[in-house]
Amino acid sequence: MQPLSRRNFAKSGAFTALSYSRILGANDRIRMGHIGLGNRGDQVHDGFLEHGDQQTIAICDLRPEYLDLAASKSRSNPTRYTDYRKLLDNKEVDAVSIATPDHWHALMFVDACRAGKDVYVEKPLSLTVAEGRKMVDVAAETKRVTQVGIHRRSARFLMEAAEFVRNGGIGHVTVAKGYHVMNEWPHGIGNPPDGPPPSEEEWDRWLGPAPKVPYNKNRTDYNFRWFYDYSGGQLTNFGVHYMDMIRWCLGKEAPAAVTAMGGKFAVQDNREVPDTLEVLWQFEGGTLVVFSQYNANAAPSNAQNSEMELRGTKGTMYLHGNRWEVVPEQILGHPRPVRTPIGRDEQRAIERGPRKPMIEPRSGKGSADTAFHARNFLDCVKSRAKCNCDILTGHISTSATLIGAIALKTRSFLEWDSKAERFTNNNDANRWLSYKYRAPYKL
Numbered sequence: 001m002q003p004l005s006r007r008n009f010a011k012s013g014a015f016t017a018l019s020y021s022r023i024l025g026a027n028d029r030i031r032m033g034h035i036g037l038g039n040r041g042d043q044v045h046d047g048f049l050e051h052g053d054q055q056t057i058a059i060c061d062l063r064p065e066y067l068d069l070a071a072s073k074s075r076s077n078p079t080r081y082t083d084y085r086k087l088l089d090n091k092e093v094d095a096v097s098i099a100t101p102d103h104w105h106a107l108m109f110v111d112a113c114r115a116g117k118d119v120y121v122e123k124p125l126s127l128t129v130a131e132g133r134k135m136v137d138v139a140a141e142t143k144r145v146t147q148v149g150i151h152r153r154s155a156r157f158l159m160e161a162a163e164f165v166r167n168g169g170i171g172h173v174t175v176a177k178g179y180h181v182m183n184e185w186p187h188g189i190g191n192p193p194d195g196p197p198p199s200e201e202e203w204d205r206w207l208g209p210a211p212k213v214p215y216n217k218n219r220t221d222y223n224f225r226w227f228y229d230y231s232g233g234q235l236t237n238f239g240v241h242y243m244d245m246i247r248w249c250l251g252k253e254a255p256a257a258v259t260a261m262g263g264k265f266a267v268q269d270n271r272e273v274p275d276t277l278e279v280l281w282q283f284e285g286g287t288l289v290v291f292s293q294y295n296a297n298a299a300p301s302n303a304q305n306s307e308m309e310l311r312g313t314k315g316t317m318y319l320h321g322n323r324w325e326v327v328p329e330q331i332l333g334h335p336r337p338v339r340t341p342i343g344r345d346e347q348r349a350i351e352r353g354p355r356k357p358m359i360e361p362r363s364g365k366g367s368a369d370t371a372f373h374a375r376n377f378l379d380c381v382k383s384r385a386k387c388n389c390d391i392l393t394g395h396i397s398t399s400a401t402l403i404g405a406i407a408l409k410t411r412s413f414l415e416w417d418s419k420a421e422r423f424t425n426n427n428d429a430n431r432w433l434s435y436k437y438r439a440p441y442k443l
């Protein structure tokens with residue numbers, strides 16, 4: 001059973017959504033402020049609005065039309081802000097969600113913790129490893145409840161998948177892969193010229209701690225993902241979801257080494273990040289993890305065209321958006337014969353079989369709706385328990401992708417000391433673990 005949401009509860013016919021919220025006392029409600037209400041922020045807000053025990057009392061964005069939309073959905077006449085620090089000064093706000101571009105996450109998160117708010121923050125957790133570490137430390141110091149928006153962690157069917165693999169259900173996983181496949185050739189996100197921003201003040205606030213550069217439309221709404229000052233491309237976008245799911249299945253923490261190759265090979269737009277990329281991590285215990293980004297060709301990723309696959313000695317798990325399936329391996333019951341020029345037919349017959357499956361086929365399905373992740377956050381705000389994707393979990397998964405981006409940038413094979421959060425075989429690469437904020441911003 002998934003936890004009860006207002007939509008599901010209302011669907012049961014026992015109460016309407018409104019009556020559900022009315023039966024709650026004021027003390028049972030969590031009064032939230034939502035910061036960043038663009039593409040994802042709107043979805044996160046919808047996920048919270050599913051639950052009658054969350055009340056949207058404050059909203060913040062730089063775009064008035066996004067504030068209008070969020071206010072119209074809220075049914076509670078929230079106070080509107082364009083400066084998130086003013087929202088954090090509002091003592092009525094118990095908790096916040098942050099769904100601004102990646103380069104803003106660390107500052108807003110740290111300020112929110114210090115203002116005494118519990119925090120739901122979108123993935124990737126941070127732009128650099130050093131920021132993520134700071135976020136982990138501040139959350140611990142201030143004893144905040146934190147949830148990172150890697151929402152697969154709250155999906156029941158994926159909990160079952162992860163548990164099955166962790167318990168050895170498909171044997172020893174030697175290779176796990178995540179794919180981002182889409183053909184964006186030739187136009188990609190287009191090539192608009194730099195020019196004056198619609199508002200200098202808004203552009204400056206949007207940039208925040210990032211370097212001051214001329215305005216380009218592609219650097220803002222959604223497409224900021226393709227520029228390194230604000231994000232890390234699909235590696236830190238979808239790659240974080242995949243790395244986290246794979247780590248969860250494997251029951252492993254940080255990787256021990258990483259390397260990467262790729263580039264902007266075909267798409268003709270003004271992005272900085274690759275359209276084609278392979279990142280390869282090695283984990284202790286004998287597992288390779290691969291992120292394959294093919295954005296100039298859309299042929300299926302694998303036998304099932306799934307988002308992820310985990311190749312175990314006894315079976316392969318294919319993970320799709322709303323289902324998973326285990327396909328058993330067929331195992332030869334004895335060593336393979338030596339190939340010689342004499343008796344090839346017999347050798348082939350022995351190699352071909354008989355083989356037998358080591359496990360039964362298995363599958364699961366469900367939904368990874370953001371509302372489940374929001375539900376888990378609300379429950380933990382009340383109980384003070386750790387969320388399904390707490391800040392440390394989000395930091396380890398995000399850091400793995402960030403060191404992949406550093407391997408690409410430095411064209412290196414990098415060994416990673418995950419305790420010290422430093423590379424041990426390439427000191428120059430360590431300088432990419434942090435960056436200097438633009439004045440007057442300080443973390």
Ligand SMILES: NC(=O)c1ccc[n+]([C@@H]2O[C@H](COP(=O)([O-])OP(=O)(O)OC[C@H]3O[C@@H](n4cnc5c(N)ncnc54)[C@H](O)[C@@H]3O)[C@@H](O)[C@H]2O)c1
Pocket residue numbers: 035036037038039040041060061062063066082083084099100101102104122123124149150151205206207208220221222223237
């Ligand atoms: N969990 C997921 O599956 C998922 C999906 C999509 C996006 N995301 C994450 O959500 C974040 C936002 O991505 P998006 O696609 O919504 O981008 P977006 O550009 O659509 O939205 C970002 C919003 O932040 C606002 N903003 C920027 N600077 C601000 C500031 N200083 N103060 C207040 N508001 C500010 C912008 O006006 C904009 O409305 C990213 O970190 C992204 O990785 C997560």
